[in-house]
Amino acid sequence: MLTLLQQNINKDWIPLITGIPKRYQQYSFNNFIERGDKYKEAKLCCKEYFNYKSHKSGLFIGGPPGVGKTHLAVGTIRNLEIITENGIPRKAKAKMIDADEYFNLLYNAINSKQSKDKVIQELYRYNDVLLLDDLGLINMTMAKQENLYLLINYTYMHLSKIIITTNFTLDEFAKYDERISSRLYEMCHIIVLTGEDYRLKQ
Template sequence: MGKRVCDNCKGKRYVIFQKGKFARAIICERCHSVCDKCGGDGIIFKKGENNYTYANKCDCTMLKNRSVLFNEAMIPAQFAQVTLEDFQISHHTQEEARTNSQKFVDSYPIQERGLLFMGPVGVGKTHLAVGIIKKLTLEKGVSCKFVDFFHLLADIKEGYSGGKSDKEIIEPFVKAPVLVVDELGKGRNNEWESNILDQIISSRYNNSNELVTIITTNYTTRRDSTLSVTRTRATKNLLVSTKDKNYEKEVLQETLQERVGERIFSRLVELCRIIEIEGKDFRGLKYSED
């Protein structure tokens, strides 16, 4: 008879759940017994040369540390349960994107560039990005950060009232070994927003030998595929604070190069491998079924 798998964590030894705005991971209490090596202290004392006693971390602390890394990644609560394995495929580009995502995880930290997922709403760009950093934090112990660019802009504006500078707020994201920037291009794209984006991308570009960046965006490099987003749910999700329909239409018709500017786009191309994804809008299908 095989060993019974815990029905609470399915053998992973940790449980992921939603807490407030973010996904959280905790050690599974049902199957994680007190370590017989350290007695739960997390430290093992060993005698070395000259009868000196050395304190070493016990192996049992590894999972606790990885759970902390997961919690610090700031993954949105709605993506708490998504994985690379449960990614739905309706188009060959989605299959290729999932394969490349798994290869990215397997090869980390030996890779030259990050990933830039582009395509219309609902094809799984954020799903893949979250799936990657879930594996990196919980399976490889890599420090990662997730940030929705539009929400970051809102946090910076809110921080001004508390006397915080741009640099203070974006510093954790600039320095993260692996950073996911979700919804690149979202917002009004004014001079201030472009400057914030430039600070983040340029800082990571200058340290690209140590830092890896993953980007998701609804904007593509081809006008025909960018236009394909225009008449769907993108209009509702753009969150542009304007009643000017002509402005809204103009924004949606921009390519990524036009949206972020040639300087930033050039650096993105050097930082990331571009992966364009097509397929059904699974979020749209979900809403239509509700």
């Protein structure tokens, strides 16, 4: 049951963006360097296409470690606008959540006898977009697979917005669970960043 306080919170009362860890707080489009055409295209897709011109509700950003996936994704949620029902744009409310944190959240839901659907609903209740960061396939148990499916299916059914960063390709996801990869193929713009690991250069 909702508390009185929860009932009174509306989307205008909470911060625009939550969950960005300290290390990522400087990430933005302004300091994202376009390393060649692929990067230029990727930034444009995030900045304009996904933002204003898209009928797709997802963004899937793949590539090896250190190529700027999280940087681009954080820039995107900072820049994202939502067109309201009366046609006026407003800044999107976004939540960044590390994939492991999401899995823990659902794991804890079972322990506290909460429904998993309810937890996912709550994630979207105060946010227009979720950024699921660093989704991996290593140590993917059946339980995690099912929890990932629940989120992707909810997002798919409700035309909610999601941004996923991962070191894996959608074809690799398909080997685990075609229900997930098939929905992601349909609902996402797919961006693949390649190149040197920026972290090793610094």
